[in-house]
Amino acid sequence: MKNLVNMFLRKQQKLKTINISLPRKNQRIFIGRNIVDLFINESLAKKYFNFIILVDSNVLCIYRNDIDKIKKVLGNPKIIVIEPNEDSKTLNFLNLIFERCCQNKLSRKSCFVAIGGGIIGDITGFIASIYMRGIDFIFIPTTLMAQADTIIDKVAISHKSLKNIAGSFYSPVLTICDINFLRTLNDKEIAMGFSEIIKHAAIDSEKHFNFIKSTLKNNKKDFQKYPWEEIIYKSLKIKSDLAQKDPFDESNYHKGLSYGHTFANVLEGMSGFKLRHGEAVALGMKFSAIVSRNVGIMSKNIFNEQNDIIKEAGLPTVMPKSLNKKTILELFKKDKISDNGEINLVVLEKFGKFSIKKNIDHKIIKKALELFNTI
Ligand SMILES: NC(=O)c1ccc[n+]([C@@H]2O[C@H](COP(=O)([O-])OP(=O)(O)OC[C@H]3O[C@@H](n4cnc5c(N)ncnc54)[C@H](O)[C@@H]3O)[C@@H](O)[C@H]2O)c1
Structure with a gap:
């Protein structure tokens, strides 16, 4: 019964x-x-x-x-x-x-x-x-x-x-x-959650990315109207499928979930954890997209689409100016995704197609940092 x-x-x-x-x-x-x-x-x-x-x-x-x-x-x-x-x-x-x-x-x-x-x-x-x-x-x-x-x-x-x-x-x-x-969450906390929802959509597919984009554009801050069950279910399906495919985080599927997270970890640490995780992930995705552009795999259109959705969700696209580039490079090398002091990063070619770019030249990192607040 x-x-x-x-x-x-x-x-x-x-x-x-x-x-x-x-x-x-x-x-x-x-x-x-x-x-x-x-x-x-x-x-x-x-x-x-x-x-x-x-x-x-x-x-x-x-x-x-x-x-x-x-x-x-x-x-x-x-x-x-x-x-x-x-x-x-x-x-x-x-x-x-x-x-x-x-x-x-x-x-x-x-x-x-x-x-x-x-x-x-x-x-x-x-x-x-x-x-x-x-x-x-x-x-x-x-x-x-x-x-x-x-x-x-x-x-x-x-x-x-x-x-x-x-x-x-x-x-x-x-x-x-x-x-x-x-x-009972305020607008800022909703935006924080959207950083990971956008990340899941970006690494999954153009179709899901467009669904999240239209949900944000059509409903603005009327959060009661959002199809939360569907949004959360889809995000967690993407995450759980990658985790199950690669349970020991060895074959790079699992690492897709770290898109935007390497730079996010650096920023959070440098800010003394004053920067919130969601804000850092949004800035991290922009950073990975700049590197993806600079190594010639991401189109301008995909870059702009990602930047627009981040803004639409109320997340930052400009980083604090006072960050020391040397410290950034040192923290990059110490992140879990990097090996033997080599900087590795999850990069994106298009929505649904990510890869791990290994041993990235420091010049590319420095260039991305210089460009960051200008685009
Ligand atoms: N292990 C993982 O897979 C995983 C995944 C995502 C995030 N994280 C970690 O989680 C942390 C960020 O989590 P977060 O953004 O939830 O932050 P948080 O836990 O600090 O919560 C954010 C704020 O929301 C308030 N709050 C919580 N529930 C509320 C509710 N229902 N109504 C009103 N206010 C509420 C909290 O009191 C807090 O002030 C980071 O440290 C991140 O690394 C871990």
Whole structure:
């Protein structure tokens, strides 16, 4: 009977599902409206010995009643409230969480629950991946960024100016993308999420790129009208297909997801993490497109199309002027995608066709930096 009720509810809520098979863990993602109660229920509570909830401090303020309900269903576990800033994605902060996990007698049969944006997801995922060599975690992403680019087999924290330098290949067992959370995001947070939606579209196909372009152009800031389920589902299909094709990140499919991310990591680190991830990714895609133009593989038309959509989404296309070029080059060499001091970058020929350009001449990087704010 309960199953029938659930089936009925799923139909009503136009639930979309993605099942991901990975070498280390399988992951189920659900996308829909008002769906948290469908999955955070008594049968889930019975599966685990106990839980610990890590929640974003702002989300706790806005959604206190919903979180109280989740707490009650899960047997009133301890809650750790986290400030959503990049300082929380560090080893120092993880020490504090470890202490709390040990105090709360978490065992291999326990489960972490993360409720918040990408920062809360990364911290929880990283700690879940190493606590007792890995225990389950569930993610309830509440930002557009954390839904449309939700964690699939990669979690990381940063060290000094090196963004996401320590991490694991690890996934939540269950991800619940409840569209309902998006209604309390401001325009800036919606724009942040669009950086990854645009990236997924650019590496996927012209058709999907045009769908995102027309959604933005036709609806402007009337976010209620956006077909969120479809946008998030498609973004996550693109991400999960690449992750499954190349689970150990060896054959370059997975690296397509890093389009724009190498320069983004550099910029975030140099800004002392004041620049938001979404802003940095937008600037990173422009940088990769300039390099793609300069090595002769991207047409002016594709470059302009990408620049236009970034602007349309309310994302930046101009970078801070005071950045030191020498430091930029040094940080490029230290990024995960580079080997032996050689600079590597994901480049784009056209929408749906990316590749890894290896050992890029420093002159090309310097030229791209000079040109950046002029085009
Ligand atoms: N591991 C991965 O696959 C992955 C993917 C994408 C991003 N990330 C990481 O995630 C971080 C960026 O994530 P983010 O952009 O979600 O930032 P974030 O976690 O800082 O959240 C952004 C802001 O939105 C607020 N917020 C969250 N949910 C809200 C809601 N429903 N209503 C109103 N306000 C809400 C938060 O309190 C915060 O102020 C970066 O560190 C990035 O590296 C990781």
